Amino acid sequence: MLIELGHFALALALLVAVVQGTLPLIGAHRRNTAWMAVAEPAAIVQALLCGFAFATLMHAYIVSDFSVIGVANNSHTAKPLLYKITGVWGNHEGSMVLWITVLSLFGAAVALFGTNLPRSLKARTLGIQGLIGLGFLAFILFTSNPFLRLNPAPAQGNGLNPLLQDPGLAFHPPMLYLGYVGFSVAFSFAAAALLEGRVDSAWARWVRPWTLAAWMFLTLGIGLGSWWAYYELGWGGWWFWDPVENASFIPWLTGTALLHSAIVVERREALKSWTILLAIVTFSLSLLGTFLVRSGILTSVHAFAADPARGVFVLILLAIAIGGSLTLYAVRAPAVDGGGVFSPISREGGLLINNLLLTTAATTVLLGTLYPLIADAFELGKLSVGAPYFNAVFVPLMVPLVILTGIGPLLAWKRGDLNGAFQRLKAAAAIAVLALLATVVLNGGDIVNIAAGGGMALAAWLIAAALTEWLYRVRGTDGISWQRIVNLPRSAYGMTLAHIGMAVLIIGVTGSTAWKEEHIESLKPGEYIEAAGYRVTFVTAKEVRGPNYVALQGEYTVTRNGELVTTLRPEKRNFSQPVQQTTEAAIHTTGLADLYTVIGDADAANTAFVTRVFYEPFVPCLWYGVLLMGLGGLVSLSDRRHRIGAARRIAAGSAALQPAE
Amino acid sequence: MVIPLIIVAALLAVFGKRLADVSGGDDPRVVPTVLLNTPFPAMDLAALPGREFGGLSTADLKGQVSLVNVWGSWCVACMVEHPTLVALNREKLVPIHGIAWRDKPEASLAWLAKNGDPYARVGQDPRSSAAIALGVTGAPETFVVDAEGVIRYKHIGPITPEVWKTKLAPLIAQLRK
Numbered sequence: 001m002l003i004e005l006g007h008f009a010l011a012l013a014l015l016v017a018v019v020q021g022t023l024p025l026i027g028a029h030r031r032n033t034a035w036m037a038v039a040e041p042a043a044i045v046q047a048l049l050c051g052f053a054f055a056t057l058m059h060a061y062i063v064s065d066f067s068v069i070g071v072a073n074n075s076h077t078a079k080p081l082l083y084k085i086t087g088v089w090g091n092h093e094g095s096m097v098l099w100i101t102v103l104s105l106f107g108a109a110v111a112l113f114g115t116n117l118p119r120s121l122k123a124r125t126l127g128i129q130g131l132i133g134l135g136f137l138a139f140i141l142f143t144s145n146p147f148l149r150l151n152p153a154p155a156q157g158n159g160l161n162p163l164l165q166d167p168g169l170a171f172h173p174p175m176l177y178l179g180y181v182g183f184s185v186a187f188s189f190a191a192a193a194l195l196e197g198r199v200d201s202a203w204a205r206w207v208r209p210w211t212l213a214a215w216m217f218l219t220l221g222i223g224l225g226s227w228w229a230y231y232e233l234g235w236g237g238w239w240f241w242d243p244v245e246n247a248s249f250i251p252w253l254t255g256t257a258l259l260h261s262a263i264v265v266e267r268r269e270a271l272k273s274w275t276i277l278l279a280i281v282t283f284s285l286s287l288l289g290t291f292l293v294r295s296g297i298l299t300s301v302h303a304f305a306a307d308p309a310r311g312v313f314v315l316i317l318l319a320i321a322i323g324g325s326l327t328l329y330a331v332r333a334p335a336v337d338g339g340g341v342f343s344p345i346s347r348e349g350g351l352l353i354n355n356l357l358l359t360t361a362a363t364t365v366l367l368g369t370l371y372p373l374i375a376d377a378f379e380l381g382k383l384s385v386g387a388p389y390f391n392a393v394f395v396p397l398m399v400p401l402v403i404l405t406g407i408g409p410l411l412a413w414k415r416g417d418l419n420g421a422f423q424r425l426k427a428a429a430a431i432a433v434l435a436l437l438a439t440v441v442l443n444g445g446d447i448v449n450i451a452a453g454g455g456m457a458l459a460a461w462l463i464a465a466a467l468t469e470w471l472y473r474v475r476g477t478d479g480i481s482w483q484r485i486v487n488l489p490r491s492a493y494g495m496t497l498a499h500i501g502m503a504v505l506i507i508g509v510t511g512s513t514a515w516k517e518e519h520i521e522s523l524k525p526g527e528y529i530e531a532a533g534y535r536v537t538f539v540t541a542k543e544v545r546g547p548n549y550v551a552l553q554g555e556y557t558v559t560r561n562g563e564l565v566t567t568l569r570p571e572k573r574n575f576s577q578p579v580q581q582t583t584e585a586a587i588h589t590t591g592l593a594d595l596y597t598v599i600g601d602a603d604a605a606n607t608a609f610v611t612r613v614f615y616e617p618f619v620p621c622l623w624y625g626v627l628l629m630g631l632g633g634l635v636s637l638s639d640r641r642h643r644i645g646a647a648r649r650i651a652a653g654s655a656a657l658q659p660a661e
Numbered sequence: 662m663v664i665p666l667i668i669v670a671a672l673l674a675v676f677g678k679r680l681a682d683v684s685g686g687d688d689p690r691v692v693p694t695v696l697l698n699t700p701f702p703a704m705d706l707a708a709l710p711g712r713e714f715g716g717l718s719t720a721d722l723k724g725q726v727s728l729v730n731v732w733g734s735w736c737v738a739c740m741v742e743h744p745t746l747v748a749l750n751r752e753k754l755v756p757i758h759g760i761a762w763r764d765k766p767e768a769s770l771a772w773l774a775k776n777g778d779p780y781a782r783v784g785q786d787p788r789s790s791a792a793i794a795l796g797v798t799g800a801p802e803t804f805v806v807d808a809e810g811v812i813r814y815k816h817i818g819p820i821t822p823e824v825w826k827t828k829l830a831p832l833i834a835q836l837r838k
Contacts, residue, residue, distance in 0.1 A: 277665060284669075297679040311680045319673050326666040333662050370672070376682065377675045 003068055006056030007147035010097075013049035013104070014137040016042055020107075020130025024123035028195070036123035040111040043126050046133060047101075047108035054088075054101040057146055061088050067153035070094055070146040076159035078548040086170040087160045092294060092310075093146035095173060099290075100136050102174075102181045107133065110185060110210075117206060124192035125185075132184055135317045143310045162549065162575040162582045168228030172221060176248060179218025180286035183255060185210040187283035190276045191325050194332040199272040204265035207279065209642045211262060215255045216633030222248050223626030230619070231585050231596075238512070238622060241390040246369040247289030253362035254282040257355045264348045267413055271352065273333040278355075280329060284322040285366075291318055297373060346416040350408030357401040364393040402458045402506065405499055406465030410472070424472060428464035435460035448514050455510025462503035466496050494636025501628025504621050511593075511618025518615075522608045532615040534595055535559045536568070541599065541609055549573040551584070554599035554609060558588055570599045593617040695796065696812045701729070701804070702794040706784025709766050709773075717758050717784030722810045726836045727756040728829070729804040730780070730820075731792060733764045734772035736800040742819030743776050749825065750779035755833055759783040762792050762800055805829060807836045 020042035027035025057070075061084050066072040074091045075084055089095040107129040114122055140146070163169075189207045193199045225248070230238040239245065258278040264271045295311025342348050368385045375383055406428060410421040439453035473492065474484040519529045523538035530536075539555040551571040558565040568586035575582065588595040593616060600610030696702070701722050708716035722729070730746065732739040746757055759780040761769040766785060773780075786792055795804065798817065805814040814832055816824060 273662075281665070291676070295676075295680060295683075297676065297683050309684075311683075315673065315676055315680060318676075322669050323666070323673070326669055330663040330666050370675075373679050374675055377678045 002056045003060050003065065003147050003149070006053040007145070009049045009056070010053040010100075010137065010141060010147070013046055013053065013100075014134065014141060016046050016049060017130050017134035017137055020046060021127055021134050022130075023127075024130070025127035025195075028120040028123045028127070031120070033119065036119055039123045039126035039130075042130065043104070043107040043111040046130070047104040050097075050101045050104040053147075054097050057094060057097055058085060058088050061085065061094075064157065065153075066155070066157050067149050067151065068146075069148045069150045072150050072154050072157045074160050075157040076548065077156065079160060079165070080547055082167070082170060083160055083165045086164070089173045090160050090164045091146075093140070093144045095177075096136065096140045096144050097146055098174065099177055099181060100133060100140060102177045103129070103133055103136065103184060106182060106185050106210075110188075114206070121189075121192055121196055121203070121206075124195050125188045128188035128191045129184065132188070132321065135321065139310075139313050139317060143313050159548070159575070159578050161578065162573065162580045163232060165548075165575075165582075166228060166232050168224055168232065172224040172228055175217050175221030175224055177221075179214050179216075179221050179255075180248075180251065180289065182210065182214025182217055183251060183279075183283040183286055186214065186258065186279040187325065190279035191328060193276060194328050194336065197332060197335050199265065199276060199336040201266045201269055204262045204275070205641070208259075208262050208266065209637055211255065211259055211279075212633050212637050215252075215259055216630050216637065218248065218252050218255060219626060219633065220630045222252060223623065223630070226626075227623060231587060233583065238619065241368070241385075241387045243369050244289075244293055246365050247285075247292050250362050250366050250369070251282050251285040251289065253358050253365065254278055254285060257358040257362070258282050260351045260358075261355050264351050268342065268348050270342055270348060271355075272336050273329075274355070276333060276336065277329060278359075280322075280325045284318075284325070285362075287314075287318055287321060291315060292369075343415050345411065345418050347408065347411045347413045349416070350404060350411050353404055354401065354408065357397050357404070361394060361397045361401075364397070365390065368393070399454075399458065402462055402502070405502065406462050409469045409495065409499075410465070424468055425465055428461055428468050431464040432457040432461035443515070452510050452514035455506060455514070459503040459506040459510065462506070463500050466499040466503070470496050489641070490639040491636045491641070494632045494634075494639070496632070497635055498629045498632030501625045501630075501632055503625070504628055505625025508618045508621030508623075508625055511621065512616055515617045516614065519613045521611060522603060523611045524608045527608075529611060529613045531595065531613050532593075532617070533560055534565065534615070536595070536597060536611075536613050538609065538611060539567075541602070544571070546573065549575045549582075552599060552602075554597075554611070556586070556597055556611070558595060568595075568597045570597045572599055589620055591620055594619050697815070699812060701806050701810050701812055702791075704784070704791045704794060706760065706786055706791055709761065709770055709783050709785060711770065712778075712783060714780075714782045717760065717782045719810060721758070721782055722806045723808065725756065725808050726833050727758055727781070727806050729758045729760060729806055731760045731762050731786075731795070731797050731800055731802045731804075733762045733800050734768040735764065738819050739801045740776065742801055742821065743779075745820050745822055745825065746779040747777040748822075754830075756781045760786050760791055760795075762786045762797070763789060803829075805832055805836070 020039060023035045024039035024042075027033070027038070057068075059065075060068045060071050061075050062081070064071065064075055064077045064084070066075075070091060070093050071087075074094070075087045079087065087094070089098040107126060110122070110129065111126060114125075117125070186207050189203070189210070193203050222245075225245070226238045229240070258275065261271050261275040261278055265275050291311070291314040295314060297311065344352075368389050371385050372383055374380075406425065407418075407421050410424055411418070436453040436457040439456045440449055443449040443452070470488075470492075471480070473488055474480050476484065517531045519531055521527075521529055523529065525538055525540055528535050528537040535558070537557045537559070539557055541552055541554045544551050544553045551573040553569050553571045556568045556570070558568055566588045568588055570586035571584040573582045573584060574580075583598055585596050585598050587597075594614075596614040596616050598612040598614075600612065602609050701719050703719050705718040706716050708714075717729075749755060750757055757779050759782070761783055764785070764787065769783070769785070773783075784791065795802075801819055803816045803820055804812050805816075807813050813836060814829070816828065820829065
C-alpha cells in the first residue's frame with residue numbers, strides 16, 4: 001500500500017512540476033506577481049512529494065518487500081541493514097528517484113533560502129528547475145518505474161551486487177548526485193538570467209554559494225568513488241580514466257572553472273556570457289554523464305544495466321535541455337555581455353587563463369572519452385582510449401595551471417604587478433627547487449625521479465605560494481596581527497585550504513605514480529614477499545563466514561627490520577546472492593604510504609596462494625587533498641557575504657578582499 | 662554564440678546514431694583483435710603426453726583453413742561450447758586445434774577423455790606465453806586461421822551452433838575459395 005502511495009506521490013510531483021515549470025515563467029514574462037509567487041510553494045511541495053516517494057521506496061527495501069520488482073531484483077533479507085538502504089540507489093530505477101529527490105531538495109532550498117533574490121529572477125530560476133524535474137519525473141514514471149509490483153512475490157530477493165556492498169560506495173552516489181544535480185541550480189540561474197537579459201555582480205553572488213556547494217559535493221563524491229575503487233577492486237590503482245569516472249570528472253573541471261569565473265563577474269562584471277555558458281555546460285555535462293552511463297553506448301566497468309529504450313528518452317531530454325539552453329544562449333547572450341576589456345596581468349587575467357586551461361582539460365578528457373563512440377559512429381574502427389592518452393594530454397595542461405594557481409591570488413584586480421608577485425614568491429620558488437633537488441638526491445637522478453621531483457616541486461610551490469599569499473594578507477606594517485587573522489574573510493581561508501588541498505593531491509598523484517611497487521607471487525606458508533623494506537610473510541589461509549558471504553581469508557605478518565609491524569588479513573569473498581567474488585584488500589597505512597595486500601587463488605594442492613603486495617607511497621595524500629578541498633569549499637560557503645544583503649557586502653567586503661599591496 | 666549549439670547538435674547526432682547501432686545489436690564491448698589479418702604469432706607448444714597428433718606450432722597452421730581454440734579444463738564456458746566443437750569435428754567440417762591454457766596436462770587429458778576430444782593438435786600453454794602473444798582476454802576464444810597461417814577472425818566466448826552458422830561457416834567457406 002505504502003509503495004502505491006509513493007508511486008502516486010511521484011505522479012503528483014509530475015503534475016506539480018508542470019505547474020512549477022510553466023506558471024512562474026509565464027508570470028515573470030507578463031510581470032504577473034501572483035503567477036510568479038506560485039514558484040516557491042510549488043518547489044517546496046515538489047520536494048515533499050519526491051522525498052515521500054523516496055522514503056516509501058527506502059521502506060520497501062528495509063522491510064524486504066519482494067512484491068516490489070526493484071526490491072526483489074536488488075535486495076535480500078540476509079543483507080546488512082546499511083546495504084538494504086544503499087540498495088535503493090544501487091540500481092538504475094532507484095538511483096533516478098534519488099536523483100529527482102536531490103533535484104527537488106535543491107529547488108526547495110532555493111525557494112526557502114533565496115530570500116534576497118529579485119522576484120522575477122527567483123520565479124524564473126525555480127521555473128527552469130521545475131522543467132528539469134518534469135523531464136526526469138517523466139523519465140522515471142514512463143521508462144524506469146521503481147514502484148512496479150511483482151505478482152506472485154518471490155520468497156527471497158536476488159541481492160545487491162556485492163561490489164556495491166561497501167561503505168565507500170554506500171555514500172558515493174548520494175554525494176555525486178548532490179554534486180551533479182547541485183549544478184542544476186547554477187544552470188537554472190544562468191537560463192533565468194538569460195531570460196531576464198541581465199547578468200551583474202549580484203547575480204554572480206547569488207549563484208556562487210550553489211556552485212560552491214555542488215562543487216564541494218562533487219569533489220567529495222569523486223574522492224569517495226576513487227577511494228572505493230582503490231581498496232575494493234584490488235587493482236591497486238585509484239584512477240583508471242574509465243568513461244564513468246571521466247563522466248564525473250569533466251563536470252568537475254568545468255565546475256571548477258565556473259567557480260573561478262563567477263568571481264570575475266562578481267568583482268569586475270566581466271566574463272559574463274562566458275560564465276553563463278560555463279553554468280549551462282557544467283550541468284549539461286552532468287546530464288551527459290547520466291546518459292552515457294545508462295544508455296550502454298560506452299563500455300565501462302561500472303555501467304548500469306544498459307537499455308537503449310531509456311537511452312532514447314535521455315537523449316531526447318538531453319537534446320531539449322542542452323539544445324534549449326544553448327539556443328537561449330545564442331539568442332540572448334550578446335545582450336548580456338559588456339565590461340569586457342581588461343589587462344592580462346591582473347587577477348581577472350589570471351582567472352581567465354585558469355578558465356582556459358580547465359576547459360581545455362575538460363575538452364581533452366571529453367574527447368578521449370567520446371572518441372571510441374565517434375570512431376564507431378563513423379566506422380573508423382573499434383578502439384578504446386586508455387590512460388596513456390589521458391596522462392599525455394592532461395598532465396601538460398595541469399602544470400601551468402598549478403604554477404598559475406600560486407601566482408594568481410597575489411595579483412591585484414584590474415592591474416596586477418607581476419614583478420611584485422614574483423618578488424613575494426621568491427621563497428616559494430626556492431622551496432619548489434629544494435623539493436625537486438631533495439627528491440632527486442634521495443631517490444636518484446633517472447627520468448622517473450626527475451619527473452617525480454617536478455611533481456613534488458609543483459606541490460611545494462603551490463603550498464608555499466598559498467601560505468605566502470595568506471601571510472601578506474595578515475601582515476601589516478606592524479607585523480602579523482591576530483586581528484587580521486581573525487578578520488580575514490572565510491572565503492579567503494576557503495581558497496587557501498582548497499589550493500593547499502590541490503597541492504596535497506598532487507603529492508599523492510606524483511608519489512603513487514613514481515614509486516609504486518607491485519609484487520605478485522604464489523606463496524606457501526612461511527614464504528614472503530619484500531616490498532619497500534617491509535617483509536610480508538604468508539602464515540595461513542582459512543575460511544571465514546560473513547552475514548551473506550563465505551570468504552577465504554589470508555593471514556600475513558608484516559615485519560620491518562625483524563620487528564612485527566602488523567598482521568594483514570585480506571579476503572576473497574564469495575557471495576551467494578548473487579553469485580560473485582569480491583576482493584577485500586588488507587591495507588596497512590602509515591598515514592603517508594600504504595602497504596596493500598590481496599589474496600588470490602590457491603594452487604591445485606591448496607597450499608600456495610597467489611599473493612599480490614603493492615607498496616603505495618603517498619596514496620593517503622590523495623584522500624587528504626580531497627578532504628582539504630572539500631573543507632575549503634565548506635569554509636568558503638560559510639563566508640558572511642553569502643548570508644547578508646548585497647549592499648552591505650559591497651561596502652564592507654571589497655576592501656577586505658583586496659590583496660595587501 | 663551559436664558555436665556551442667552546433668557542437669552539441671553534432672554530438673547528439675553521433676549519440677543518436679550509436680544508440681540506433683547498439684539497439685541493432687552492435688555491441689560496443691567487442692573490440693576485435695589487433696592481430697586481425699596478421700600471421701599467427703610464432704609458437705611451438707608441447708603436446709599433451711600420449712595424444713595422437715602432437716603439439717602445436719605455427720608451421721602446423723599452414724596448408725588449410727583451421728580453427729585454434731583456447732580453452733582450459735577449469736573453464737566453465739568451455740564446457741558450454743564443447744559439444745559444438747565435438748559435433749563440428751564429427752562432421753569433419755574444419756580442423757580444430759586446441760591450446761590448453763594454464764592447465765595441468767593430466768587435468769586437460771582427463772577433461773578430454775570425459776567430454777570428448779574434438780581437437781587435431783593440442784599444445785600446452787601452462788605459462789600463458791601463447792595466450793599473451795595472441796592477446797587472449799579469457800577462455801574460450803577461437804581464432805580462424807587461413808591456409809597461409811594468417812588470422813582472419815577472433816571469436817570471444819563460446820561457439821554455439823548459431824555462431825557457427827552465422828559467422829564462422831560463411832567466413833571459412835569464403836576463405837577456402
